[in-house]
Amino acid sequence: MVxxxxxxxxxxxxxxxxxxxxxxxxxxxxxxxEINNFIRWYGGRxxxxxxxxxxxxxDYAERLAQTDADCIRKLExxxxxxxxxxxxxxxxxxxxxxxxxxxxxxxxxNKKASAKKNNGKKEPVxxxxxxxxxxxxxxxxxxxxRLAIIEDVKRAAADKDFKENAPYHxxxxxxxxxxxxxxxxxxxxxxxxxxxxxxxxxxxxxxGDTVVLQDLASRRELRYTLVGPREVAPAKGKISTSSPVGKxxxxxxxxxxxxxxxxxxKLSFQLKEITH
Numbered sequence: 001m002v003x004x005x006x007x008x009x010x011x012x013x014x015x016x017x018x019x020x021x022x023x024x025x026x027x028x029x030x031x032x033x034e035i036n037n038f039i040r041w042y043g044g045r046x047x048x049x050x051x052x053x054x055x056x057x058x059d060y061a062e063r064l065a066q067t068d069a070d071c072i073r074k075l076e077x078x079x080x081x082x083x084x085x086x087x088x089x090x091x092x093x094x095x096x097x098x099x100x101x102x103x104x105x106x107x108x109x110n111k112k113a114s115a116k117k118n119n120g121k122k123e124p125v126x127x128x129x130x131x132x133x134x135x136x137x138x139x140x141x142x143x144x145x146r147l148a149i150i151e152d153v154k155r156a157a158a159d160k161d162f163k164e165n166a167p168y169h170x171x172x173x174x175x176x177x178x179x180x181x182x183x184x185x186x187x188x189x190x191x192x193x194x195x196x197x198x199x200x201x202x203x204x205x206x207x208g209d210t211v212v213l214q215d216l217a218s219r220r221e222l223r224y225t226l227v228g229p230r231e232v233a234p235a236k237g238k239i240s241t242s243s244p245v246g247k248x249x250x251x252x253x254x255x256x257x258x259x260x261x262x263x264x265x266k267l268s269f270q271l272k273e274i275t276h
Contacts, residue, residue: 013045043235056234057098124193212273
């Protein structure tokens, strides 16, 4: 949490602006682009910095690692922003340590190894029917964009001087990005497991459920909905079941005590309510 009047009144946009004003000019464009992506994902430029927590940062890093091959470079830029915020005392904990790039990469390697053990079958990607339909639309959109970018490459290639042909190289780079997204989304669609809204209800928390946790230290109640990585939205209380909090809550029943290990130590909660 953020302390002090400055931190409490600081918006994500203002925090980013102060950071970008002090970094080297040659790094500014790339940093601004990735920090803006992070802010949009978190909930928008006017969101207060005070609400930013390590679990949200970890979820962002996890999702980016699953969807972007260039995640390490991009996460380093966001990490720099969060480390600066800690030095400026905008937050009590160093949120930058919640970006565990090495662990995320190893996790991806472990998933591939697991897939081989299961005769090449990938682990299912759980999501709601609504989220699945959005992925299908996104895939359709990228396929249409690929047709257009192919024409752009052909037009740019008409200039035989490839060395000085900036439009050609830009179109090739964009084509490569689009084809990567098509491959990624296509694999996701093939391995999706739709969450059955009419599934048998149990007394334990699981994917798709909304839970209410009481922080045993502050007595504050927190409401979260457990979702898959593609649907994570901290501003709406949607957290991944593979995030520290989501992982700790899944499989627990009302009344259970829950401990969550975070960079600053351990957090203790009691599960007060489950809504299926």
